[in-house]
Amino acid sequence: xxxxxSTRGRGVVVDSCGGEIGARSARHAxxxxxxxxxxxTLRSIAVLVPGVLLSLVACxxxxxxxxxxxxxxxxxxxxxxxxxxxxxxxxxxxxxIDPAAVAGAAEANNAFAFDLYSRLLAAxxxxxxxxxxxxxxxxxxxxxxxxxxxxxxxEMATALHFGASAGAIFDGQNxxxxxxxxxxxxxxxxxxxxxxxxxxxxxxxxxxxxxxxxSVWGEQTYPWAQPFLxxxxxxxxxxxxxxxFIHAWDPxxxxxxxxxxxxxxxxxxxxxxxxxxxxxxxxxLVNAIHLKLPWASPFQTSATAPATFTRSDGTxxxxxxxxxxxxxxxxxxxxxxxxxxxxxGQEVAVVLAVPHGDLATYEAGLTAIAPPPSETPVALxxxxxxxxxASTSLAKLLQAMGMVQAFxxxxxxxxxxxASTPDGDNLYIADVLQKAMIAVEETGVEAAAATAVIxxxxxxxxxxxxxxxxxDLNRPFVLSIVDVPTGAIxxxxxxxxxxxxxxx
Numbered sequence: 001x002x003x004x005x006s007t008r009g010r011g012v013v014v015d016s017c018g019g020e021i022g023a024r025s026a027r028h029a030x031x032x033x034x035x036x037x038x039x040x041t042l043r044s045i046a047v048l049v050p051g052v053l054l055s056l057v058a059c060x061x062x063x064x065x066x067x068x069x070x071x072x073x074x075x076x077x078x079x080x081x082x083x084x085x086x087x088x089x090x091x092x093x094x095x096x097i098d099p100a101a102v103a104g105a106a107e108a109n110n111a112f113a114f115d116l117y118s119r120l121l122a123a124x125x126x127x128x129x130x131x132x133x134x135x136x137x138x139x140x141x142x143x144x145x146x147x148x149x150x151x152x153x154x155e156m157a158t159a160l161h162f163g164a165s166a167g168a169i170f171d172g173q174n175x176x177x178x179x180x181x182x183x184x185x186x187x188x189x190x191x192x193x194x195x196x197x198x199x200x201x202x203x204x205x206x207x208x209x210x211x212x213x214x215s216v217w218g219e220q221t222y223p224w225a226q227p228f229l230x231x232x233x234x235x236x237x238x239x240x241x242x243x244x245f246i247h248a249w250d251p252x253x254x255x256x257x258x259x260x261x262x263x264x265x266x267x268x269x270x271x272x273x274x275x276x277x278x279x280x281x282x283x284x285l286v287n288a289i290h291l292k293l294p295w296a297s298p299f300q301t302s303a304t305a306p307a308t309f310t311r312s313d314g315t316x317x318x319x320x321x322x323x324x325x326x327x328x329x330x331x332x333x334x335x336x337x338x339x340x341x342x343x344x345g346q347e348v349a350v351v352l353a354v355p356h357g358d359l360a361t362y363e364a365g366l367t368a369i370a371p372p373p374s375e376t377p378v379a380l381x382x383x384x385x386x387x388x389x390a391s392t393s394l395a396k397l398l399q400a401m402g403m404v405q406a407f408x409x410x411x412x413x414x415x416x417x418x419a420s421t422p423d424g425d426n427l428y429i430a431d432v433l434q435k436a437m438i439a440v441e442e443t444g445v446e447a448a449a450a451t452a453v454i455x456x457x458x459x460x461x462x463x464x465x466x467x468x469x470x471x472d473l474n475r476p477f478v479l480s481i482v483d484v485p486t487g488a489i490x491x492x493x494x495x496x497x498x499x500x501x502x503x504x
Contacts, residue, residue: 085218086239087229097175104165105172109138111161114367119397121363127312131389131436133289133449135212139236140287140451141398142173143214144406144429146231147417152405159403170235177212184210187293187345207444208344209292213263214238217256219245219282219457222418245281253277256284260450263288267448271435273391276454282427283417283455293343294444299324299382301442309383312359319383322442328380331372336362339378340371343445350445352382388437394451395431409458417455425457 113134120132138160145156157166165172188208195202216232218224218240232238243252253272260271267290277284299322307321329340329349336356340349349371355362395407405411412428421427436449 083242084239085224085229085242087226087233089230089233091237092171092174092234094175094178097171097178098168099175101165101168101172102175102179103172104163105169105176108161108163108165108169108172109135109176110368111163112138112159115161115401116394116397118364118366119400121360123397127360129387129389131387131438131449132392132434133436133447133451136287136289136436136449136451137394137432137434139173139177139212139214140285140453141432142169143216143232143236143285143287144414144453144455146170147225147228147414147427148406149416150413151411152413153416155403155405159398159401170231174235180210181212182210183345183347184208184291184293186347187343190345191294203294207292207294209265209290210348211263211288211290213288215241215256215259215286215288217241217243217252217284217286219243221246221422222282223420224418225416228417240283245277246279249277249279249281250274252281252284256286256452260286260288260452264290264448264450265292267388267437267446268435268450271391271433271450271452272454273433276391276431276433280456280458281430281454282421282425282457285453285455286450288448288450290448291348292444292446293345293348296342296344296346297324297326298444299442304384304442307381307383319385321381321383323379323381325377325379327375328378329372329374330376330378331374335365338372339380341380350440382440384441386437386439386441389435391433391435393431393433395429398432409456414455421457427455427457430454430456 116134116137117130117132120130124130141156141160145153145160148156162169185208188203188205191203191208194200214232214236215238220242224240229239232240241255243255245252253274253276256277257270257272261269268288271286272284303323304320305323306318308316309319310316329342331338334356336353338351338353340351342349351369351371353362353369399407405413406429409428410426412426414427417427431454432451433454434449434451436447438447439445
């Protein structure tokens with residue numbers, strides 16, 4: 001039986017089999033979420049989130065290990081414990097994934113991004129800051145798609161723009177996520193080498209983050225389908241954390257929020273607001289993304305100065321503007337000036353577009369965005385800003401995109417999540433919530449987002465009942481009072497005139 005070791009800090013649990021499990025592990029492992037354990041059939045894996053310890057590692061001979069509580073990181077009282085159902089298969093190595101599948105996933109995600117964004121803009125009551133992470137939504141919804149069947153699956157594939165990539169979408173999302181997770185370590189290694197060669201202090205690893213992680217939280221009484229668990233393990237590096245949603249839904253909500261907060265360096269808090277999870281919740285599928293990288297060429301703080309920013313309605317505000325003159329990827333396509341600012345490692349860039357005319361008109365025709373192909377000297381003036389969106393529901397937007405049946409309590413087909421639910425509950429998506437943040441300053445960029453797909457259970461309805469048979473007692477009728485267990489007739493008679501009250 002493997003020993004469980006708890007490390008202090010950001011809630012990391014390491015088992016003596018050599019696997020690092022849980023919070024912040026993807027940054028070190030170059031993949032998403034808990035490292036798969038290739039031991040006998042896995043029933044319980046330990047995962048530690050702030051305030052919540054998720055069970056012990058089942059590395060021994062027993063297929064089902066019992067949950068156990070350990071002291072918290074601060075040595076205080078034991079934390080609550082739950083288990084995780086996870087398929088006994090390793091995560092697919094990115095090196096074995098067809099590059100065409102990765103390209104297909106990226107193409108599908110981008111098509112979904114512009115479709116979702118245009119609808120998000122149309123739903124705005126008035127001009128204001130907008131921020132979304134379409135890839136976070138895509139990854140969370142693709143996990144949900146793994147359990148969809150029939151028309152529900154067809155509609156989800158259409159809304160998510162899978163197209164020809166649908167058959168390899170799980171491989172594609174896995175390979176794409178792994179590729180993205182490698183950007184920060186690669187940039188850090190490059191900067192460390194440059195610093196060493198130039199005799200400069202080594203850069204801080206905490207400034208180089210590109211983490212994409214997933215978790216799924218399911219009702220403890222549900223037998224989650226093995227094919228679904230296999231997809232989660234092979235393509236998402238996770239399983240289903242077992243929770244008591246029926247009786248303790250709010251502690252489960254708080255545990256999910258704590259996990260999201262930890263995985264985004266406390267940048268995304270309260271993804272699931274109070275009331276978003278209740279006794280009807282059966283599963284919550286979550287994706288979290290956290291990016292923090294320096295600029296390839298940082299702005300000088302001495303060049304930052306206040307300047308005027310004019311809003312869409314013509315009103316103005318004063319904001320600190322960062323200023324830099326450099327050779328940057330730039331193009332003026334007649335509609336806007338487009339410039340790309342590379343981040344450390346040159347593999348990630350911030351693309352900015354300044355329309356010549358109205359912002360709304362420009363965005364209405366926006367179908368693609370990419371760094372311009374050539375560089376030119378640019379005198380750039382960019383306002384510093386930091387913005388965090390509210391926890392926003394994407395449900396109505398997704399339904400407008402064609403994902404209708406998934407939200408229907410009766411018609412939704414998610415038997416791929418759980419083929420036989422207790423009490424005959426039918427699973428459906430109750431809501432999809434996302435929250436995002438971004439901060440741009442002289443040293444670099446930090447952005448984070450999380451998406452939660454909330455799956456509820458509703459009693460399945462059979463075929464509609466037959467029309468009622470009319471029984472109109474508008475003429476004389478017989479009545480009796482009968483003792484049902486014995487069949488004894490206690491009273492017997494008939495009514496000839498319901499107005500006749502008989503003798504006083």
